Amino acid sequence: MDQDLTPEQSLKVIESMIGQAKKSFSRMSFYFLLWGVLLIAAMAATYLLRNGSEAFSQGASWGIAGLIGGILSSIHGAREGRRQPVNNPMDRVIGWIWGAFVITMMIVIAASVSNHQDPGGMITLLTGFATFLTGQIMRFKPLIIGGVLFWIAGLAMHFTNDPLTLTALYCGSMFFGYIIPGLMLKNQEDGLRTA
Amino acid sequence: MAFAPLDPVLHNQLRLAVVSLLVGVEEADFTFILEKTGATRGNLSVQLSKLKEAGYIRVKKTFKENYPNTSCALTPQGITAFEQYVAAIKEYLG
Numbered sequence: 001m002d003q004d005l006t007p008e009q010s011l012k013v014i015e016s017m018i019g020q021a022k023k024s025f026s027r028m029s030f031y032f033l034l035w036g037v038l039l040i041a042a043m044a045a046t047y048l049l050r051n052g053s054e055a056f057s058q059g060a061s062w063g064i065a066g067l068i069g070g071i072l073s074s075i076h077g078a079r080e081g082r083r084q085p086v087n088n089p090m091d092r093v094i095g096w097i098w099g100a101f102v103i104t105m106m107i108v109i110a111a112s113v114s115n116h117q118d119p120g121g122m123i124t125l126l127t128g129f130a131t132f133l134t135g136q137i138m139r140f141k142p143l144i145i146g147g148v149l150f151w152i153a154g155l156a157m158h159f160t161n162d163p164l165t166l167t168a169l170y171c172g173s174m175f176f177g178y179i180i181p182g183l184m185l186k187n188q189e190d191g192l193r194t195a
Numbered sequence: 196m197a198f199a200p201l202d203p204v205l206h207n208q209l210r211l212a213v214v215s216l217l218v219g220v221e222e223a224d225f226t227f228i229l230e231k232t233g234a235t236r237g238n239l240s241v242q243l244s245k246l247k248e249a250g251y252i253r254v255k256k257t258f259k260e261n262y263p264n265t266s267c268a269l270t271p272q273g274i275t276a277f278e279q280y281v282a283a284i285k286e287y288l289g
Contacts, residue, residue, distance in 0.1 A: 005208055007287040010201075013208055014215045014281065020231045021219025082260060085227035086220050 036178030
């Protein structure tokens with residue numbers, strides 16, 4: 001690989017390597033799968049236990065899911081950070097997007113709870129925003145589509161108060177917006193690792 | 196019409212591949228560069244040394260999970276050289 005190059009060959013080398021660098025994101029499927037499962041479980045628990053337990057009807061399951069997810073994400077992030085063979089600046093941009101998402105979500109939850117409103121619809125819209133941007137940065141269509149599905153579900157959630165419909169909309173959007181893209185991303189990541 | 200001479204350090208397939216790869220990332224491990232360029236360990240080591248001697252890359256030797264690890268990043272000088280090389284190539288290609 002050390003022969004002299006024509007300008008055309010040089011350009012090809014440059015394009016190909018820049019393309020490789022652009023595809024070198026850290027492994028993110030873990031987060032989508034973890035949060036997808038936790039949030040679906042939290043929503044299902046809230047629905048199923050809404051009449052039986054005051055704590056669950058007031059959102060204890062979300063707190064538990066957030067705590068478990070936060071701890072596992074931190075442990076995984078620290079471990080992967082040490083192992084990561086490349087630092088792609090876009091990884092940091094994606095991290096900022098999700099950091100900003102969490103801060104905005106906290107504000108929305110606090111504001112909604114103080115006004116006795118359900119924050120579910122707004123949070124789903126916000127989830128769509130962060131998922132869509134992540135998909136665009138990674139050029140990964142399933143996440144882009146997932147982001148759009150969150151937007152549609154978030155909008156629909158503003159027009160209903162029926163617990164079952166809200167649960168179905170939220171769990172459905174999580175399944176198609178996090179779980180399915182997460183599995184496809186995992187497949188792609190495993191393929192890259194063994195290539 | 197006289198064309199700008201191409202930088203001899205960069206006008207080599209493997210060295211150009213390494214620098215092009217590093218342009219898109221902040222830092223990359225030796226194993227990552229090896230995998231993406233498809234080079235042999237020996238050849239890659241030699242070319243990385245040449246890039247380091249030219250001041251185009253910074254090589255950091257550390258330990259990662261108890262194993263020795265070499266990571267590389269472009270220096271500002273390397274970025275400038277790459278930009279000039281790309282401009283010269285564009286000139287050649289009209």
